[in-house]
Amino acid sequence: MSDEQSSASASGRPPRQSRTGLTSTGARKAGSKSNRSRAREFALQGLYQHLVGRNEVLDIDRFTRDLAGFHKADVVHYDALLRGCVENEAALDALITPKLDRGLTEISPIEHACMWIGVYEFQHCPDVPWRVVLNECIELAKEFGGTDGHKYVNAVLNGLAPQLRSAEVEHDRKNTP
Known part of the structure; x- marks a missing residue:
């Protein structure tokens, strides 16, 4: 039992619980991120190194795997995204x-x-619904990008979704009120 929980139970109060898994700014709390979300974050950091420094994938991968929290990421998904x-x-x-x-x-x-x-x-990831892909990329842009960068990412990916996931997008649009 944590100190917070033991002091809460000693005082008769229930332990504090996260309301929604979001911080006050709307970003997801670290504990609420899925292994795949973490994989996307680490892949994003690696791709940034590639785009800005033209670093080699092997060097990026070696560096990234040593970062704090990497063990919580979906390594297979990270590898697929980065490479x-x-x-x-x-x-x-x-x-x-x-x-x-x-x-x-x-x-x-x-x-x-x-x-x-x-x-x-x-x-390449048909097991991930197109709306999840879109949302995850928007969240990455919000968390790591500039002020309105997420809007640009949203517009571009939303424009490509009907082309790259036509049946799925059409199905969702027909069945959404």
Whole structure:
């Protein structure tokens, strides 16, 4: 029993519980993140290193695996995202670019990496619903990106979802009031 719980029970009060798993700013609390969400966070950090420093995947991977909390991530998903995005960066950019209102070089590396993750998951992770992919990428952009970067990520990925997950998107739109 934690000190908080023992003092709460000694005082007759129930122990404090998290209301919703969100912080006061709306971000998810660390304890409420799924293993896959953590994998996306670590992949995002690795992709940032690749985009900004042009670091090699092996070096990025070695560094990332030593970060605090990595053991809580879905390692298989992390590997797929990091390696898959780097290996397919030209194809991912080819899909993203037509949805942009500016050049790729003008997009923040965080937004760029979030879009890579989203497009990669749309294409290669059919077990993850398209709305979950979209939401996860928006949350990454909110947590790590600039003030309104998440809106840009949302617009681009929302524009690509009907193309990359057509049957699923159509089904959801027909069945949503």
